[in-house]
């Protein structure tokens with residue numbers, strides 16, 4: 218496969234070939250949840266492999282403004298993981314702040330909506346607090362994986378699974394130009410859609426990192442981009458198979474892993490046709 222460049226994807230020249238669009242669809246999702254029965258999630262499947270979906274109107278203008286207001290005073294230059302430490306990096310230019318679920322009822326409401334959407338318990342310790350991200354002019358996040366690619370990472374055994382199960386990125390603002398999320402190997406990009414939530418799985422159902430998810434936050438060319446990330450830190454992740462073999466020492470809650478595996482199969486049925 219030709220490996221697309223970040224600049225091509227950020228220019229929007231890398232849409233999937235027509236035969237890869239056949240399975241794509243839009244649907245209202247309720248996931249048998251009382252929250253979503255009243256206001257179904259408007260799901261647009263973007264790509265099956267890697268699995269990427271866009272949920273339109275997932276938050277309201279008022280919620281977006283509240284979140285930006287809460288985070289504003291706490292924003293600091295974003296950091297990236299470097300071994301056991303966190304440090305600033307030229308390849309991630311943005312500011313970020315963590316929001317506790319007790320910070321405001323809006324944050325709690327978002328937590329409930331995310332749980333309804335994914336079927337997963339996303340409260341600490343199963344996820345980090347929500348993280349608000351602000352990219353100014355030229356702000357970007359160069360191509361990276363959200364899951365750790367080195368199995369020997371410090372802390373792998375002692376502190377649970379360091380890999381990010383999925384990413385859910387709420388779009389809190391419109392961007393005048395730039396700012397798309399580009400999937401480099403998969404060869405497509407998703408523009409910023411205000412109030413939508415962009416979702417992708419970083420780990421496959423067998424618990425391995427999905428090598429097709431290499432992605433980037435494209436530079437903001439005009440305006441500024443505000444997002445909020447849900448940052449799950451699953452213990453034993455999604456698959457009971459993770460409880461076998463190498464990752465056993467990180468497995469503190471196999472029961473939860475089984476529940477999460479079942480939720481994933483139920484809430485993301487498009488995946489079940491895939492062979493892993």
Ligand SMILES: O=C(O)CCC(=O)C(=O)O
Nearest residue numbers: 358363397398433434446
């Ligand atoms: O801002 C984006 O479009 C991508 C963000 C991202 O990759 C991340 O937060 O890990």
Ligand SMILES: [Fe+2]
Nearest residue numbers: 361362363432
């Ligand atoms: Fe990322």
